[in-house]
Amino acid sequence: EPEVTQTPSHQVTQMGQEVILRCVPISNHLYFYWYRQILGQKVEFLVSFYNNEISEKSEIFDDQFSVERPDGSNFTLKIRSTKLEDSAMYFCASSEVGGHEQFFGPGTRLTVL
Template sequence: EPEVTQTPSHQVTQMGQEVILRCVPISNHLYFYWYRQILGQKVEFLVSFYNNEISEKSEIFDDQFSVERPDGSNFTLKIRSTKLEDSAMYFCASSPENTDTQYFGPGTRLTVL
């Protein structure tokens, strides 16, 4: 069964550094999403992406964040200058059309020191 994959599984970085989190959505899916989950907290929506542009974003997704689909398979989340409070699990998700069912990847644990 096709799955969303994410790399790396764990990223450790110094405060102020840039990080890029990578995702490969399921191949025939059209909508892509990033969520984050701070340890012990709920899953929070960051951004959705369709047709090579952002379709929705939350107030968490400020100018420090950007997303890109650099080729036909990858979907990336960039954090320009990481802060301690960016430490969290980041989940990528995709869906085949604008439906209410999303398929989540295993997540990248980001630790900012």
């Protein structure tokens, strides 16, 4: 069964460093998403992406964040200068055109020291 994959599973970085979180969505899906879950809190929407542009972003998704589809398979989330409060689990998801369900990856746990 096709699935969304994410790498790395765990990323540790120093405050102020740039990080790139990688996702491989399901191959025939065209909509891509990032969500964030701070420890002990609910999963929050960050951004949706379609046709090489952002469809919608939340207020969390400020100028420090960017997304990119650098090739035909990867979808990345970049945090330009990490802050302590960026420590969270980041989930990638994808959905197909006309689909009703988003398929989530296993997540990347980001720890900012």
